[in-house]
Amino acid sequence: MLLDLTELVTGKVREKTYQATLSMETVESQGAVYPVISSDPLNVRVITTGTKKYLVESEGRIVLHIPCGRCLQDVATQVEFQLERELDFEGKADEEHIDDQLEDMSYVDGYHLDLDAMALSEILMNLPYRVLCKEDCKGLCLKCGANLNLGDCGCDRVVLDPRMAAIQDIFKNAMNSNESS
Template identity: 40%
Template sequence: MIDLTKVLNSDGKEIHAEEMIGFETFVSRLGEFPITSSTPVSLTIKNKGNQELQLSGMVTLHVLIPCSRCLEDVDTEFVIEFDKELDMKMDDGERQKALDEHSYIEGYNLDVDELVYGEILVNWPVKVLCKEDCKGICSVCGTNLNLSTCSCETTDLDPRMAKIRDIFSKFKEV
C-alpha cells in the first residue's frame, strides 16, 4: 500500500516508488497460474492540482500459462505499462456510480497488488501456444503429439454419417 496523502498535500508534487507485488500466483476464473518472476512495480505519482493525480508505472512479470493445444506450461512474459488519472475528490461510492474501476484505491491508499492484478487481467492473452506449429494432444488417448505419435483413428466424421461409414467398412472386409 502506498499512502497518497504525501502527494495530495501540495500541487505539483511528484513521488517515485518501487513496490514488489505481494502474490506469487495469479488466480482468476480461468484457474491458478504461477508467477515465476517479476520486477518491482515502478510507480510515478504526480499531483496535477485540484486533488487529481497522474499515476504511471511499469512492471514485467513471467507467468506459467498452459498451451492452448497441448497443455504444456509456457513461460509468458507480461510487460505492463499504465498511465491513469485519478480524481481523489470522489469517494468509493461515487466511483462505483460513475463506473470508475478504481478498485485499487482505498480511501487515500493505493493498493499496488490490486492495480497489477487488474492490469494482468486486461492484458491476458486469448491464446497461448508453446510453438506456432504445436500439434496438440490426441483427442482419443491424450498423447502429446509434439513428443510422440499414436495409432488412434483421427478421422472425425459427422456422427450422422456413421451408418455410411459402417457400410464402407463392411465392403473393405470382403
C-alpha cells in the same frame, strides 16, 4: 504492494516515484489460475494534477505459467502492461465520469494505493488470447491423452469424429453391397 500516498495527499511533495514490486503469486482469469513466475520491479510515478487529484503512471512486465492451448504444458508467458490512472481524493465525481472515478478509487484505501489490484486489471486485459508452447504443437492424443510432441502413442487417430466414422461405415457397406450384387 500498497503505496503510501500520504506525502502527496498532504501536499508535502507534488510528485513521487516509488520503487515497487507486485506481491501477487497468481493471476486468476475466467476460473483459471496462472502462477506468477517472476515480475520486474516497477517504477511508479505519481504526479499531482489538481486539487487532490493524482496521475499514476508505470509500466511493467510479469511472467506467468499459462498452459499451452493444445498440449496443456505450462508455457512461461510474458505479459506487459501499462498503468495510467487518475485518482481523485475529492470524490466529487460529476455525473458523466462517475463510473470511471468509482472504479479508480476502488484501488485506494485511506491514503494507500493497492498497486497489485490496479496492475491486475491491466494484466488481465493484456493476457494473450491463446498460448501455444510452439507454433506446430501437436497437442494431445484424443484417444489416450499422450503428449504427441514427445512421440507417437501408436493410437489409430485417423477417425476422430464419431459422426465421420458412421459415414465411413455407410460408405463401406454400400461398396460391399455393390460388390456382392
